[in-house]
Amino acid sequence: MHNASLISNDFMDLVYAGRCDAESMALSNITGKIVLCNAPAEAKSTPSTVALWEAFKHTSGNGAKGLIFAQHTTNLLEGLAGIEHIMPCVLVDFEIAQRIISYGNSAGSPVVKFSPTITVVGDGVLSPRVASFSSRGPSPSFPGILKPDIAAPGVAILAAQGGSYAFKSGTSMAVPHVSAVTALLKSVHPDWTPAMIKSAIVTTASVTDRFGMPIQADAVPRKLADPFDFGGGHMNPDRAVDPGLVYDLDAKEYNKFFNCTIGLVDGCGSYQLNLNLPSIAVPDLKNQVTVWRTVTNVGPMDATYQAVVEAPAGVVVSVEPSVISFTADGSRSTTFRMTFTAKQRVQGGYTFGSLTWFDQSSHSVRIPIAVRTVIQDFIADTS
Template sequence: FEQPDIAAPGVSILAADRNSYVFKSGTSMACPHVSAVTALLKSVHPGWSPTMIKSAIVTTASVTDRFGMPIHAEAVPRKLADPFDFGGGHIDPERAVDPGLVYDVDAREYNKFFNCTLGYLDGCESYYLNLNLPSIAVPDLKDKVVLQRTVTNVGPAEATYHLVVEGPAGIDVFVEPSVINFTRSSSKSAKFMVRFTARQRVQGGYTFGSLTWSDGGTHSVRIPIAVRTVIQDFVADTS
């Protein structure tokens, strides 16, 4: 899965330094902002798991600046920021407190993920794809890949969410179902399937998109997508 998860204020931040205050920049300034938002969310929703809090932060982040323009990355040459620059986007605490839907993960699932990374388990590729993270990364799409995610309703008991997909360039994206209905008598969780199909046979770089569940009103639950098409393994890309 991709990193980072989120972007936060980190440039010219007024910070305490010994017996004074100074302006500092960097991840050491951004991290306290996210930690504070996490603590506030936990105070409002004490029953939420760490992954529910993380999901709320990621899925409600903004991908535009305060003027409504796309965020640019600090790169040469200048380029639009992508999920590898800011994850879900720039943190938005007010929206994070009421995300509508969250992507929750049982803590025991991370034990299996850890064992996979250490090589203790076989057949981990499918597990990597299906870990219920608030993001989707497919690093080696040769033809077709199918994965699934589960969303949990933490908003109004009765709600209908419609899907909005921004597909990565050169990739066909199919999601089933494309509409999720929650009622007072239904389960608070719903599974959906995502299929990626490569339209072009190239050894390429990553292309990006997003998958958003919207109730047409208050809630817009967005996760980033990163997909890389390949022809064969162990081929280095050059530019």
């Protein structure tokens, strides 16, 4: 419930008004009543924020005293800011809405009472999870580069606003978290390049929550998050300070990439695949593709790492060499190749996996992988 002070403790009549559009309002007497708006069939085509405000406009304009709005689980609480001083509003998922509808059908005169909001903290909160409004991959312009890179806290963050504070959400809230971690890593490792810092953040990120369960992503409906939702995962500053291995990249390589973007260099597709990023995206696997990467040891001088692959569905993946070793008097960097082979000839969608380098101690260096099998270029699976 939002803003419980606006209503009394008395039960009020409940009306189910379907989509709560103008037509539904014309068929319902909602004056002085609480209205349930539930339109699951339209949820995938109409954003929740738009549907909520349309429902609010029609219900408040027809004299309703409160609104129960059914939606897929998304981050909508801040969207209630303009409603809270006009009428109380409760957000529920479609399953709870159906239970309310069943109650209404069985009761002769259904009634409802709003109670104050309950705040849940600690282990009872499903977090981290990816916000519904978060930017998703793949990149249509450069599908050979996996985006996003990383996920960071960006929902309901207490932020400075004017001479006070307010809860804000979005990229503007997530970026300061990443920037702060970047600054801390630079203070600990002043000789690291920007690419090394980025790699440390991406390769040590978490893809599970505090219970060891996969991170979820608010969507339509909620789903398990994948690299197009969170890149390497949810950043973990404590692990990022000691990543073991990093994927370094000379700044000049970015200049070459820029030249690709403006058409000054040929063969950009292959160049994107082999840019030494802490991720791999293969957007057009027809038969077989080989991708090269180089890792640099920033951990103990004497170390051996074993490759562990989680292959994307429908793809066979090999790593050569699968074991890499570093010594005090040897090179700090080594190059390996990954070969991706399609198991079936289809015009398919993306599937996801990962490559993780493990040493004998505490280092686990993980990069996300996204692969899409295709039959031929410029043929889309649109059916």
